[in-house]
Amino acid sequence: MKYHFHYLHELFRYKRIRYSKKKPDYVMSKAYFDGIVRRMTEKNQIKSFQEFYEYFKVEA
Numbered sequence: 415m416k417y418h419f420h421y422l423h424e425l426f427r428y429k430r431i432r433y434s435k436k437k438p439d440y441v442m443s444k445a446y447f448d449g450i451v452r453r454m455t456e457k458n459q460i461k462s463f464q465e466f467y468e469y470f471k472v473e474a
Contacts (some may be wrong), residue, residue, distance in 0.1 A: 419435070425436045426433040426434065431440050440446060
C-alpha cells in the first residue's frame, strides 16, 4: 500500500497537484473519478480498479 501512495504522490507532484491523506480534495472530485473510469473502459487499464468498480457499480 505504501508503494501505491508513493506512486500517486509522485504523479501529483509531477502534475503540480497538492495531495495528502489528510486533505484528499482533488482525488475526491467527480472529474477525477470519471477520468479513472474512462481510462479503465477506453484503454482497458487498471484491472484491479475494474474489479472494485464492477462490484460496487449500480445500474441506473
